Amino acid sequence: MRFVDEFRDADKAHALAAKIAALCEPGRQYKLMEVCGGHTHTIYKHGLEDYLPESITLVHGPGCPVCVIPMGRVDDAIHLASQPDVIMTSFGDMMRVPGSGGSFFDANAEGTHIRMVYSPLDSLKIARQNPDKQVVFMAIGFETTAPSTAMTMIRAKAEGIENFSVFCNHVTIVPAIKAILDSPDLRLDGFIGPGHVSTVIGCRPYEFIAKQYGKPVVVAGFEPLDILQSIYMLMLQLSQGRSEVENQYARVVPWNGNLVALKAIGETMELRPYFEWRGLGFISHSALKVHEKYAAMDAELLFQVPGVRVADPKACQCGEVLKGVLKPWECKVFGTACTPETPIGTCMVSPEGACAAYYNFGRMNRNRVAEAGVAGS
């Protein structure tokens, strides 16, 4: 398939892998964080770690939009959905995320109407078709999905649709990266920067990572060769003692971002003073709420939202996994109490969650696989 197969060429991967291995200083360990859950998914789906030398560890970061939603917000959403005459719409990933009393799927089995949509614009269609219902869109995601929510709100206003509102859970990536950089229990050598987020915000917002924290950042695409090339670019910076922001994904990411999208977000949403992230706790100015000008579309104002903070189950170590302190399999409940069938933590739900990716794709001992490969060849 054109524009896909070119980025999955095994010969090119072998060549890049050799160049990466050559850049490793003997005896040095490298920890590189891929911030974005989409990258985590690609890494596991294509078995990319098979190409990396043992001294390079990929640490999975907090950029999985579903994984960072705290339990309390899921409960709030289900509360909203269970109001009379409400149809809630949600992205598919969100359907299985557990709140304290179950997931959206469970809520639907109990009688709520939570429908899966592929785009927030589909919610508008549902609102038009059901004028006697309130349609609430469960908005989640980083700057990647915020513009589509924003454009939907702008269109709803222009069309005068009055039965559409947004339960806004959009978060912003930079404060989360900062929280990780300030976390005392983690030492990282560099960052594989988020690709889709950067199509909106550009590369400039990451400059503080390079300048103030001295860590290289390479904004990367989502095909396996994109990621391998980004690792090569990071290793090259490290070997040359540089720390800069570089753009591997220039075919999509403009250095200054997408001004139209940013304007749409600015028009419809504003920063919250603080927001709770699952596992990371409260981070100031890290999330968006519906702008005052659009108050009529703010589900949090239209309905009573309980807003009760629900502590994670004690055994759940999503926080450590999201920060990259623990590998998924190092969590105490991984794979036994917490599985994709009955996830306790969000990281086990989304295909972009580090735990789900490891459980579904990577649940094997790489050393043994390597040995078997040698024995078999």
Next chain:
Amino acid sequence: MSKSWIDEALAQSELGHEGLAAEGRRQLPLAEPGDREQQVLDRIDRARRRRPKVREERVTMSHGAGGKATHTLIEAVFLDAFRNPLLEPLEDAAQLAVGGARIALTTDSYVVSPLFFPGGDIGDLAVNGTVNDLAVSGARPLYLSAGFILEEGFPVADLQRVTESMRAAAERAGVHVVTGDTKVVQKGKADGCYINTAGVGVVERDGTLGVAQAQPGDAIVVSGPIGDHGITIMLARGELDIEADICSDTAPLNGLVADLLDAVPGVRAMRDATRGGVATILNEIAKAADMGVLVSEDAIPVREEVRGASELLGIDPMYVACEGRLVAVVPGEDADRAVAALRAHPLGEQAAVIGHVRAEQPGIVQLKTAFGGTRIVDLLVGDPLPRIC
């Protein structure tokens, strides 16, 4: 649902720690990182082999998707209630001895939406699906029953269209619909038309077919490109605004199966890849035979249109339903003959060996990716959910 499901899940996992529970949770003994990871993997393996338990208080859509949730429901509810040696293998059809003859019996219900889609309709599916369940269990399909649950207000013209498709499909497959039932429910209590068919066939060949028969060195063959039906249905629902030139692959496989068995009498097992796709069948083979399965992404036939739509949606064609494809396990030395026999039939023109069975990593399906890495192909919990971004 109360909070207790979390506590219950935790208690369950303690069982998996074996012996550690009594002294409370202990740190895993310090060992080489590779060994520690292996210990966790072994513990997970034990947890996965435990008897499944339905934790939900109500049935959710996941229970119908053909993945882990469906398996759990079948094993924990239905198998528990009806347990008997004929049911226990959980093959596509049960094999019975009646008056000296070997008979295969199967049943399936059809609730597809939309009812009409490119390449077929619910009527084709209802005949072909049941014919195929009989065929892959080694039987020659003979007679079907047809039960209709109709929603008040359903157009009679549509019903005639559906029954005409059933008639044509039965003729093509060489079977007869010999008994039936009709029920009508109030408007809103059903989605137009549901069909149940049951089928009987006669088993004329010797030997036992079953995924548990798989041996190391066996080849795994698919009869053609995968995922056509599932992607066609997703696009036909019109929710995606994607257009592609694909049709459902719905077809009766009894002719193809007969050709394969004639060429390779030693076939160990066949399954038709419906809900849950080829990935689910590979997992059934690995689990039932307690063998490892290694497949190669490059070797799996997938149409460009199906790959493209799957890429856009962030789903994996290996989990997408087919309605006219079979997966066969054949002894390694018969692989070429099996592929040749399948390719000689119009429904098997793109048949291919996609991998093999091995003794290593029992119970686990591994995929060599086209990119050159390795990963696991597990059962999905429920339907593949499109990703956010």
